[in-house]
Amino acid sequence: MTNSAGNSAVLGVAQLPMRTRLPETTYADLLGQAASKAVADAGLDLDQIDGLLLAQAPTTTLGVDEPQYWGIAGLPGADKFLGRVHVAAASGLTALRLAAAHVKSGRLRNVLIVAADLADEAASLRGALGAMHDPFTSGQAPINAITAAALQTSYYMATHKASERTMASVAVKNRGNGALNPFAQLRKPVTVDEVIESPVLSWPIRRLDSSPRTSGAAAIVVGRAGDVGPKRAVRIAGYGAFSGARSIGAQMVPGASSYLDGSDLTEAARRAYADADIADPTAEIGMAEVYASFGIFELLSIEGLGLCGSGEAAPRIAAGEFQRTAPLPVNPSGGATCGNPISASGLVRIAEAVTQLRGEAGERQVELKAPRAIVTATGGLFQTHEVGVLEA
Amino acid sequence: MKAAIAGGAYRIERQFAAGMEPVIRQIVRAALETSRLSLADIEMVVTVASDTLDGMMVPVRAELAGALGKNYLNVPSSAGHALSAAAAAIEAGDAKSVLVVGWGAASKLAHADGRANQFDPFYMRPVGATPELIAALQERVLASSGVLTEDDIASFEARMANIAREDAQGDALGAHGFCDGVAAIVLRRAADETSGAIIADHATASRSHNPLDGSFDPAGWVREALTGFASARPKKPLSQGFIEVSGPTSWAELRGIAGAVEAGYVDCSAASANSTGGGAAAWFGPATGIRALARLHGRMDRTTPDRGLFVDLAGPLGQHVTGMLIERSGA
DSSP: OTTTTTTEEEEEEEEOOOBSOOTTOOHHHHHHHHHHHHHHHTTOOGGGOOEEEEEOOOGGGTTOSSTHHHHTTTOTTGGGEEEEEOBTBTHHHHHHHHHHHHHHTTSOSOEEEEEEEEGGGSSOHHHHHHTTSOTTTGGGTTOOHHHHHHHHHHHHHHHHTOOHHHHHHHHHHHHHHHTTOTTOSOOOOOOHHHHHHSOEEETTEEGGGBOOOOEEEEEEEEEEGGGSOTTTOEEEEEEEEEEOOSSGGGGSBTTBOHHHHOHHHHHHHHHHHHHHTOSOHHHHOOEEEOOOSBHHHHHHHHHHTTSSOTTTHHHHHHTTTTSTTSSSOBOTTOGGGGOOOGGGHHHHHHHHHHHHHHTOOGGGOOOOSSSEEEEEEEETTTTEEEEEEEEO | OOEEEEEEEEEEESSOTTOSHHHHHHHHHHHHHHTTOOGGGOOEEEEEEOSTTTOOOHHHHHHHTTOTTSEEEEOTTOHHHHHHHHHHHHHTTSOSEEEEEEEEEGGGGTTOOGGGGGSOTTTTGGGTOOHHHHHHHHHHHHHHTTSOOHHHHHHHHHHHHHHHHHHTTTOOOOGGGBOEEEEEEEEEEGGGOSSSEEEEEEEEEEOOSSOTTOOOOHHHHHHHHHTTOSSOOOSSOBTTOEEEEEOSSHHHHHHHHHHHHHTTSBOOOGGGSOTTOTTGGGBOSGGGHHHHHHHHHHHOSTTSOSEEEEEEEESTTSOEEEEEEEEETTO
């Protein structure tokens, strides 16, 4: 699967400001706004979109099952709907893979991908997400996204002798970055002390280490690299995916410890790097936007992507590496810590990376040592991994 | 590089007594056996599992379908969308072999139709919209416009129901043909497959649940989908060809067949169409169309026509259309 991304590129991106509640906005409104902005960003007319993908998951937060039946109404390309993709929070990147396949196969020219979440429509987001778990195994245990991440975090701290203060540096970095991002939901910087003193959700996860409940939307247009000006098209240089085990318990035993050490993500990254002909990611990658609804996800992602060794990410962030002004910035947008519309989170990562690679990020623009960005998305409880490499 | 269907399998029953999981595993194994491949040969897995009829978390779906460690995609919107995604992945060079697995437990719709939750909460739900009401409205519109008669529907429904009963091994299916079902298809690069059926072309057409042009007739959407084929329309209709349409209702399937005839792709009567039994007579959700294709593949041999059409109609009105031009390998 070498250079499978071929000539496909991201031609246009859009995201809407993320907020806790958008009480006067419907799901269909959000999709329509994001879609029209992305098509305009690509410099295309609406009727030039000849394929549409809806990256929507989970639907529990909407109170509407099979949302494609009304969500696509009036969207560009809706008459050539290619389907809804639902791989939980990984949906944005799986949809990117699918759109690129349609473009590379020559069947379609410009595919629009849209996603939106109205998280405030569910009475309890944690309860709604908990309903996704297998009722016969995980449902019988006190497992939800927070307690599962707490397990990973405590293992990381014990294994690598990382203190709570060191772990808190991830949230401090990201909240500082988010202060410069006009799309971010949380734009107030925080200190290590504030993170440590924030309420414990499930030790050692604290409120400021966790992503907020977010409503928002994003959209991208995938087409051929030659179809817009060279400065605006961002080539999809490669991608890799890895679908993990159904139960996180199966990934916490000797020889199969990917839930604790991120090795499934490492395999997805290996596939993406092979696809993009990248031999040394630390030298050939300019920045990364990784899906991290908790600080531990970012640490395991940085290590799993091969940007540093095992157990090094936390102390290196605390020492100033992977910051917005560092040679290899990670989550210069502030990441999911500053806003996490789950369905759209993968597309937000792509939109941010494309904006940076184009040099259009304004106040939050980073200096890129190489014109390539990694984007990741993760589905389930850090179980299904998608890695993409974008190139200006 | 075009995609070819290397194998397929399916199973339908009124209700799977032991639940969905063992049947999914059984059908995946059976589909691989008919394609003479092992799971290790599969590079990508695509599932079709409706949120309404499933309730499984994504990693559970993925592992049940055999996706552990592989590229994985879940396309819950329709069998046609998932099959197109798989075919496009092969055409693009992303994968050499793709397993498409779909399932649904429509038996749970016997007493309360949870699909009502699919409708627009601001307009449709307050007026009491349910899939049954929408289908009745669509039938009424089609009948009053003269494109269907009750006799057309009755004879077609009876033939489809007979095939469904045969597939369910005599099991009486639920109201409206609701049943539990699992179906799987294995796609490979056409160059690697000598005995299968090639997906020579595929295209989609869609409307939202409330068609903005006011039309309720699937024939028009099928005609529109077929104009999206990259290959040229045959100079003459495929008079010896087959046409298999899987849809949410029998009248949607009948109009789908009419659309393919009107588009000039096939020349046949409703009586000779849908040898697979379509989808409405044994419906288990958006994945239902995979059963029709798996059955078609299992029956394709030297005595069957060389070319034909498979059309999947998903959605309450059958308004999400996928058309596929199927050719027998070596034809």
